Amino acid sequence: xxxxxxxxxxxxxxxxxxxxxxxxxxxxxxxxxxxxxxxxxxxxxxxxxxxxxxxxxxxxxxxxxxxxxxxxxxxxxxxxxxxxxxxxxxxxxxxxxxxxxxxxxxxxxxxxxxxxxxxxxxxxxxxxxxxxxxxxxxxxxxxxxxxxxxxxxxxxxxxxxxxxxxxxxxxxxxxxxxxxxxxxxxxxxxxxxxxxxxxxxxxxxxxxxxxxxxxxxxxxxxxxxxxxxxxxxxxxxxxxxxxxxxxxxxxxxxxxxxxxxxxxxxxxxxxxxxxxxxxxxxxxxxxxxxxxxxxx
Amino acid sequence: xxxxxxxxxxxxxxxxxxxxxxxxxxxxxxxxxxxxxxxxxxxxxxxxxxxxxxxxxxxxxxxxxxxxxxxxxxxxxxxxxxxxxxxxxxxxxxxxxxxxxxxxxxxxxxxxxxxxxxxxxxxxxxxxxxxxxxxxxxxxxxxxxxxxxxxxxxxxxxxxxxxxxxxxxxxxxxxxxxxxxxxxxxxxxxxxxxxxxxxxxxxxxxxxxxxxxxxxxxxxxxxxxxxxxxxxxxxxxxxxxxxxxxxxxxxxxxxxxxxxxxxxxxxxxxxxxxxxxxxxxxxxxxxxxxxxxxxx
Numbered sequence: 001x002x003x004x005x006x007x008x009x010x011x012x013x014x015x016x017x018x019x020x021x022x023x024x025x026x027x028x029x030x031x032x033x034x035x036x037x038x039x040x041x042x043x044x045x046x047x048x049x050x051x052x053x054x055x056x057x058x059x060x061x062x063x064x065x066x067x068x069x070x071x072x073x074x075x076x077x078x079x080x081x082x083x084x085x086x087x088x089x090x091x092x093x094x095x096x097x098x099x100x101x102x103x104x105x106x107x108x109x110x111x112x113x114x115x116x117x118x119x120x121x122x123x124x125x126x127x128x129x130x131x132x133x134x135x136x137x138x139x140x141x142x143x144x145x146x147x148x149x150x151x152x153x154x155x156x157x158x159x160x161x162x163x164x165x166x167x168x169x170x171x172x173x174x175x176x177x178x179x180x181x182x183x184x185x186x187x188x189x190x191x192x193x194x195x196x197x198x199x200x201x202x203x204x205x206x207x208x209x210x211x212x213x214x215x216x217x218x219x220x221x222x223x224x225x226x227x228x229x230x231x232x233x234x235x236x237x238x239x240x241x242x243x244x245x246x247x248x249x250x251x252x253x254x255x256x257x258x259x260x261x262x263x264x265x266x267x268x269x270x271x272x273x274x275x276x277x278x279x280x281x282x283x284x285x286x287x288x289x290x291x292x293x294x295x296x
Numbered sequence: 297x298x299x300x301x302x303x304x305x306x307x308x309x310x311x312x313x314x315x316x317x318x319x320x321x322x323x324x325x326x327x328x329x330x331x332x333x334x335x336x337x338x339x340x341x342x343x344x345x346x347x348x349x350x351x352x353x354x355x356x357x358x359x360x361x362x363x364x365x366x367x368x369x370x371x372x373x374x375x376x377x378x379x380x381x382x383x384x385x386x387x388x389x390x391x392x393x394x395x396x397x398x399x400x401x402x403x404x405x406x407x408x409x410x411x412x413x414x415x416x417x418x419x420x421x422x423x424x425x426x427x428x429x430x431x432x433x434x435x436x437x438x439x440x441x442x443x444x445x446x447x448x449x450x451x452x453x454x455x456x457x458x459x460x461x462x463x464x465x466x467x468x469x470x471x472x473x474x475x476x477x478x479x480x481x482x483x484x485x486x487x488x489x490x491x492x493x494x495x496x497x498x499x500x501x502x503x504x505x506x507x508x509x510x511x512x513x514x515x516x517x518x519x520x521x522x523x524x525x526x527x528x529x530x531x532x533x534x535x536x537x538x539x540x541x542x543x544x545x546x547x548x549x550x551x552x553x554x555x556x557x558x559x560x561x562x563x564x565x566x567x568x569x570x571x572x573x574x575x576x577x578x579x580x581x582x583x584x585x586x587x588x589x590x591x592x
Contacts, residue, residue: 015384015397015399017397020318021395022316022318022386022395023392023393023394023395024393024395024396025396025398026395026396026397026398027398027400028397028398028399028400029400030400031399031400061362062358062359062361062362062365063358065358065361066357066358069358088311088384088397090318090397096319097319097320098319099317099318099319099320099322100320100321100322101311101313101322101324101384101386102321102322102323102324103311103324103327104323104324104325104326104327
């Protein structure tokens, strides 16, 4: 069982317009709403892979109730008094970049309830994944506490956070960190990848995703690199979450690190082919693995 | 008791930004959410005036539940399967006009439940106000049916709708219609106000709001006009709803038409002073009435 904690979930709303005209009243042609947050994407991809996973998340208000009603994966929640945040993405097919509005989200005061939930669910778990941002005002050391809580329960940790939360995970000795290059440099203030990884030395393993340049795993024995699947175009949102899910599945299955990375790169590419974050094209995944000359 | 039907309520969300940059990810600094829809504004103003009023509305989904939890006026609902719509307004204080996104809203199939609710609540009522748009796809003749249902129950009707719904209310012989000039011309296709009112001849009384040019009541005996309160600047959204509420209160109180119009103009101006639709500045209202040389 992989437990996936999403500290800052959201209702991700997308408004499809015929033509986006800022400064005017815009009739929305089509609305899509989905539960969002990197950890939920990870849990969804694990479910698609057939891996036993449980999403944990704080939820509050009507937005929280909506998420609880819409989730199609196993989950458990800590109830919060604040209203879970919403993000709104405006797209009209013409703009190079969509316009996105991100609510600040609630100030969460119920971290004890989250720790209790985690305590209940870590028993017997194989891995804890912590993924995504913290709510505003939340102490980054919460991530340290969750990592230590997992270790005390005999559960390994994989953390995909950014900024101070990433540093906190390293300080607490997380088993695996998975920043992308930009997150790594921003969090550590380092000028290159190797220096950034060195600043996260408390962690057991640091896997850096480099987008089209593949992935690199920094172990005590050296650096293991895998290329990205070439020529894949589509929606990069959620590719990192698919790679995180694949890393988590590989760790739990006890696969060699090289094979785990190869699968993570292939699954990330298979996510790029899907228009929605948290989904993967499993047939393409198999093709990517097969064409890469190693057994799936 | 004034019963106010809002056929198409909404959650009105406002995102306050430091600077709105279309095509980018915008961090929202402050979020405000309120129950929206013209009928709810009317009911809120009636409550502020101390007039006994009951808001009726179809509600569905989490947005509907949010509205039910947030309303601070007496209300009763017909539950619908669809999700009540949301509107999102983006403001950063710099733009001349905010950017607004209006969801299409649910396709409501539960109009029988609305009619039942109306039937229960019309008993003993003094007036039915129907205010605001119909949900997409709704037959404008629903408005005719509600007007006839009220008449059968011995209850007068005041309708503030636009387009085909305004024409349907006239056809059914609504007691009072209250379009603004633009709505009047758009609904009737007329090129001037008098011709537009003539096209609504099925109604007992047509009150046309002219913004800064005041209001005009077209009766069988002629046209009664009142000027707007001069020099009032602020937020015109909701001014028409305040005027509608005032008209409703005057009708139920049996005031002379001239006094009713004078009050409606003053209350509309008092709404312009408030940043939020559905609110009125009651001290300013009293001042406006006093300075207009007639007893309040």
